[in-house]
Amino acid sequence: MQLCEQDIQRFEQDGVILLPGLLNAEWVDTCLNAWTWSVTHPGPLASGLLPGSSTAFQDLCNPKSLPIYGSVIHGSPLGDVARQLWRGSPVWYMYEQVFHKGGLAGRTPWHQDTSYLAVDGSHLIAFWISFENLPQSHGLEFVRGSHRGTLFNTSRFDANDPTLPIYPSESVPRLPNVETDRSAFDIISFATKPGDVVAFHTSTLHGGGAVDQSVTERRTLTLRFFGEDSISAVRPGAAGPFYEDIKTLRAGERFRHVRFPQVRH
Numbered sequence: 510m511q512l513c514e515q516d517i518q519r520f521e522q523d524g525v526i527l528l529p530g531l532l533n534a535e536w537v538d539t540c541l542n543a544w545t546w547s548v549t550h551p552g553p554l555a556s557g558l559l560p561g562s563s564t565a566f567q568d569l570c571n572p573k574s575l576p577i578y579g580s581v582i583h584g585s586p587l588g589d590v591a592r593q594l595w596r597g598s599p600v601w602y603m604y605e606q607v608f609h610k611g612g613l614a615g616r617t618p619w620h621q622d623t624s625y626l627a628v629d630g631s632h633l634i635a636f637w638i639s640f641e642n643l644p645q646s647h648g649l650e651f652v653r654g655s656h657r658g659t660l661f662n663t664s665r666f667d668a669n670d671p672t673l674p675i676y677p678s679e680s681v682p683r684l685p686n687v688e689t690d691r692s693a694f695d696i697i698s699f700a701t702k703p704g705d706v707v708a709f710h711t712s713t714l715h716g717g718g719a720v721d722q723s724v725t726e727r728r729t730l731t732l733r734f735f736g737e738d739s740i741s742a743v744r745p746g747a748a749g750p751f752y753e754d755i756k757t758l759r760a761g762e763r764f765r766h767v768r769f770p771q772v773r774h
């Protein structure tokens with residue numbers, strides 16, 4: 510897919526862009542096979558995603574996943590798109606995350622991925638790939654431009670108060686309650702079908718993607734990459750990507766490690 514200047518500027522401004530039909534049927538199948546492997550081979554970080562819900566599942570940073578995801582991260586158009594969105598930067602793969610929501614699992618609370626991660630920079634991207642037809646009302650929602658604003662404390666996904674932070678430190682501000690004050694935020698979302706991909710900067714506030722009576726199941730794969738402008742960061746508590754062997758990275762140094770394969774030069 511060849512992006513135009515307007516697409517790149519929209520991504521830079523909004524922190525999110527819909528890429529319709531980026532993945533052909535073969536790549537959708539390959540991604541779904543990788544997703545299925547993840548769901549059937551839970552790693553050490555697999556969890557229920559939403560406290561109190563038995564119908565939601567997530568897993569991420571499975572240390573055994575790299576060979577399974579190899580063809581997608583190296584061969585699919587995702588690397589080319591990241592390179593274009595970053596105006597020619599090289600591209601490195603960071604990690605996978607899978608979501609499986611069913612029943613009445615509801616919304617994913619608002620949050621920013623970067624605040625869970627020991628990395629900062631303008632070249633951080635998540636590709637959100639869902640395998641169902643989703644109406645706009647059930648797509649993941651984004652606060653437009655929020656990747657250029659404050660990086661908030663992380664949500665601990667508390668069912669009663671989704672703004673409750675994980676990090677005890679007050680050095681990072683608490684999340685606003687986007688859901689109870691929606692009109693104060695510029696919220697966008699997209700209808701998607703298999704093959705469509707939503708790309709977002711990992712600091713863009715996002716949440717939603719509800720599963721309820723009208724959308725009863727969602728299988729989603731998120732793949733994260735980084736580019737030249739990315740440095741190691743310190744958070745006020747444990748932060749990912751949670752691989753034992755990357756703990757040697759020091760704050761402020763270039764975010765590079767053999768754990769993260771380069772997929773575009």
Ligand SMILES: O=C(O)CCC(=O)C(=O)O
Binds near residue numbers: 617718729
């Ligand atoms: O799909 C979802 O419900 C959550 C997605 C998400 O938060 C992410 O990919 O970072």
